[in-house]
Amino acid sequence: MIITVTLNAAIDKSLSVPNFRLGRRHRTVEQRTAAGGKGVNIARALKTLGQPVIATGFAGGPTGTRIVDQLTEESILNDFVRIREESRTNTAVYDPTNGQQTEINERGPAVSPKELELFRDKLLYLARGADMVVMAGSLPRGVDADVYAGLVRELRKAGVLTIIDTDGEPLRHAVRAEPDVISPNVIEAEELVGHEFNDDEDHVIAVGEMIEQGAREAIMTLADGCVACVRVDGQLQRFRVLIAPREAVAGVGAGDAFLAGYVASRYGGRSTADCLAYGVACGAESTQHLGAGLVDPREVDRLLSEVDVQALSASAVGD
Numbered sequence: 001m002i003i004t005v006t007l008n009a010a011i012d013k014s015l016s017v018p019n020f021r022l023g024r025r026h027r028t029v030e031q032r033t034a035a036g037g038k039g040v041n042i043a044r045a046l047k048t049l050g051q052p053v054i055a056t057g058f059a060g061g062p063t064g065t066r067i068v069d070q071l072t073e074e075s076i077l078n079d080f081v082r083i084r085e086e087s088r089t090n091t092a093v094y095d096p097t098n099g100q101q102t103e104i105n106e107r108g109p110a111v112s113p114k115e116l117e118l119f120r121d122k123l124l125y126l127a128r129g130a131d132m133v134v135m136a137g138s139l140p141r142g143v144d145a146d147v148y149a150g151l152v153r154e155l156r157k158a159g160v161l162t163i164i165d166t167d168g169e170p171l172r173h174a175v176r177a178e179p180d181v182i183s184p185n186v187i188e189a190e191e192l193v194g195h196e197f198n199d200d201e202d203h204v205i206a207v208g209e210m211i212e213q214g215a216r217e218a219i220m221t222l223a224d225g226c227v228a229c230v231r232v233d234g235q236l237q238r239f240r241v242l243i244a245p246r247e248a249v250a251g252v253g254a255g256d257a258f259l260a261g262y263v264a265s266r267y268g269g270r271s272t273a274d275c276l277a278y279g280v281a282c283g284a285e286s287t288q289h290l291g292a293g294l295v296d297p298r299e300v301d302r303l304l305s306e307v308d309v310q311a312l313s314a315s316a317v318g319d
């Protein structure tokens, strides 16, 4: 079983608005409303890919009820801690005329210490039947930045693989707790290692720096694939995985689809190179849908032949 954790779950509104301009009134040409937040999206994609998954986290107020109801309607197993304050709604606007997207994410509810304790107990209980826990997304108010770090330590004691996709301080703390995998995008990775990247060589060096900070494996997602420093037969190996970028319907959630593909493949016991390739194919395919966590498995299989996995030698990465 795979568990996804979304502490700051949301209702995601995805709006397609041609010629979007600040300060103007617009009408949508297409819109989609769905339960969201990164862990929820990962759970949706994992379920579509045929993997056993339970989504957990916090859900509050009528929006929280809607999140839980939507997951249940989609037959995604879920077990959320109900909280007193209202869960958030996030809005993404896509302009099909220029491919630009604008996201407005609410801060989310405040979570009390008692609610956090209930969640911790629930997660550790659920984890007894799990192989992997994916913790993804921002934190709601009232939750300390080291929450993922503490959960990583406890889950490791329980023998569960931990995968983290977050940013800022929560990521910095989590990395020190030595999670099995982290999966930041470029901006999140630059913030973590503390400098900007100019080219692919910088990306390759950066995933090594993330390992030095504590992550056991690091995968940085990019618009055209990923760069990874992962373990093959116990040895660290760096990979560059490429796919030709395609015209996107919407890009929000591509990183979530990547991680779902990677996790699905890893859960299925595939080789490291296969896991990375499958993740990249899922991320690319997800850009063809309005709404996050949506993938078409047949299209993913077709795209796999377009993915180029390059194992990099140590000398090529400046060791």
Ligand SMILES: O=P(O)(O)OC[C@@]1(O)O[C@H](CO)[C@@H](O)[C@@H]1O
Pocket (backbone or CB within 6 Å): 008, 010, 012, 036, 037, 038, 041, 090, 103, 105, 136, 137, 138, 139, 252, 253, 254, 255, 256, 292
């Ligand atoms: O505010 P966070 O938790 O960092 O990100 C939340 C979010 O923007 O990320 C997902 C796409 O990755 C959306 O479903 C969701 O609304």
